[in-house]
Amino acid sequence: MTTQDLHSSLLDSLTFASARTQAEALAAGRVSAVDLLEHALARISQFDNDLNAVVVRNDEGARAAAREADAALARGERGPLLGVPITVKESFDVAGFVTTSGNPDHANNVAEQDSLAVAALRAAGAVIVGKSNVPLALADLQSYNAIYGVSNNPWDATRTPGGSSGGSAAALAAGYVALELGTDIGGSIRIPAHFNGVYGHKPTAGLVAMRGTGVPSGRLADRDLSVAGPLARTASDLELALDLLVNLEPLAAKAWKATLPPARHVQLKDFRVLVIDEWPGSARSLHEALVVERVVERLRTQGAKVSRPSELPSGLLPDLTASHRVYRSLLGSSLASPPALSKAAQKRLEALAADDDSADAAWLRAPTLRHSDWLQDNERRVALRHRWERLFETFDVVVTPVAPLPAFRHDHSEPKDARTYPVEFEDGTREVPFFDLFHWAGLPVLPGLPATSFPVGLDDNGLPVSAQAVGPYLEDRTTIAFAQLLEEVYGGFIAPPGFSAGPATGASRP
Incomplete structure (x- = not known):
């Protein structure tokens, strides 16, 4: 094998590697930041005509940053992400890049400086390759808009990668980059990760600064309920x-500094887990059953203590239906x-009854x-956080x-709130309204709790499926550690067919 072949093989081996592994290879001198960047750009050029995940690029700016990273590495400098190429959600300000949140009204909105979150990743050495696609105003479970077009799912291009961080998750799954930055107010990190x-x-509310996200630029106040957080191909990169x-x-x-508590446990067998797979008043879908039963089997095999809501003392589990009404109210007024x-x-x-206290009425x-x-409603939110805190005295996650449901087929019909989606139940397939997809x-x-979405394999149609671990307020390390422990035993991310690390022909369309 020639030296060039060995180098190519090394780059291929890093395609689906974690950001940690890529950073270690760079620090050890096994690969240069310039070569790793060019490898990422080549994959984007190869696949993104089909996926349309990375929609804003500045290749020459990224190349300059990669050369600076190589110079820093040669001087002996080190950083958690020094030389590692990443992309970020389009709604984050990146100096010199346009920020539109998918809205044509802001097509000329060029950011003068990085958002606080992007600046932190850049300070850690990350090379910003570009920005990933979003829905209009970040307000959909699909990622498409009149500026950048439609993003597709690398597992099946006829399906959406999700939203609003859909381009982010697709870029990771396709092997473009190892780390992404997204936002979440209604599952916008976790649903694309799942799809x-x-x-x-999704970090604890208020933990990650949101300044420099969204449009119009220059806002100082955060949007209520919204958080910023990472997406990655490994749980350990989430913590990094x-x-x-x-x-x-x-x-x-x-004056203030958050010092997050360590994970509650370092072994799965020590976790006390409450598993909920059926929303009150709704039948359990086949997808919900598949995901949760797979996780339960794994947890019990590892000796974890698993409980169901029916086993709890009355009043310990917060009222999910009442909470969802408050969530929809605060979300709609945010x-x-x-x-x-x-x-x-x-x-x-106009037709609502005065005493209609449903979630739809609240919206x-x-x-x-x-x-x-x-x-x-805000008082109910704070009270709810304390209710969950009492539950987490008994459970860890x-x-x-x-x-x-898994990733669904593209549906751009209007109005958006009138869309329905096919969900499979024991008695057949039903069309479920758009807003009923957001319960989990x-x-x-609403209570501002940390939640980690983690993959648990594929369904019978070959589509990715995931669960989420919700943890106590400010105990983000516990949910991430829980996901990482499952990953260590059962594996996690699976590369989509057609996106191999070597030469490939294009996006998979099962």
Whole structure:
């Protein structure tokens, strides 16, 4: 084998490697940052006409950053991500790049400086390759918009990679980069991670600074409920990135510093796990059953203590239905300038009974919610966080599905809130409304709890499936460690067919 062949083989071996492994190879001098970047750019050029995951690029800027990383490595400098190529969600400001959040009204919005989160990853040595696709206004479970077009799932290009961090998850699964940066308010990290078979972490609310995300630029106040967090192909990379992303808010840093507690356990057999796979008032889908039963089998094999809601004392588990109503209320009122309701939604709003206390009613009323009503919902949110804290005296993590279905086929019909999706149940396939796909994703958002989405293999159709681990407030390391321990025993990320590390012909379309 020639020296060139050996070098090519090394780059191929790093294609689906973790960011940690890539950083170690760079630090050891086994590969240069320039070569690793060129390998990433070549894969994007090879596959992204089909996937359309990375939609904003500055190759020459990335090459300059890679050369600087190589010079730093040659001087003996080291950093957690020194020379490692990454991409970030389009809604994050990156100096010199456009930030639009998929909205044509902001097509000329060039960022003057990095967002706080991007700056932290760059300071750790990361080479910013580009930005990944999103839905319009980050408000969909699919990633498409009038500026950048449609992103496809590397497991099946007829299906969505999810949203709103859909391009992020697709870029990871396709082997472009090893680390991504996303945001999550309704599963926007965890659902794309699930649809693509990668890992995603929604941090505890307020832990990661959001300044420099979204449009219009220059906002100082964070959007309520929204968080920023990492996506990766390994659980350990989630923790690596999280450590870099905390304590970034300049004003708070003058006096306050978050020191996250260590993971509660270092062995699966010591975990006390509450498993929930059926939303109150809804039948369990076949997908939900598959995901949870697979996790339960693995946990019991490893000696973990697994419990179900039916075994709990009355009142220990918070009321999920009531919580979801509050979530929908605060979610719908979280925008300073909310979009107008569709004509169909406006009619439903006008027809609501005064005593309708459903989640759908809360969503319809949310854009015009009185501040006094918002304060009451906020009080319920804080009380709910304390309810979960009591539950976590008995359990270490709560495991649920991420969604009631795997990646679904593209559906761009309007209005969005009228869309339905085929979900399989024991008695057949039913069309499930758009907003009923968010029960599991919303569960940890309202109380601000950490949640880690982790892959658990493939379903009978060859699509990735994942579960999520929800943990106690500020105990992010516990959910990530739980996912990592399962990964160590049972494996995690699987590369999609057609995206091998060597020469390939294009995206897989099963």
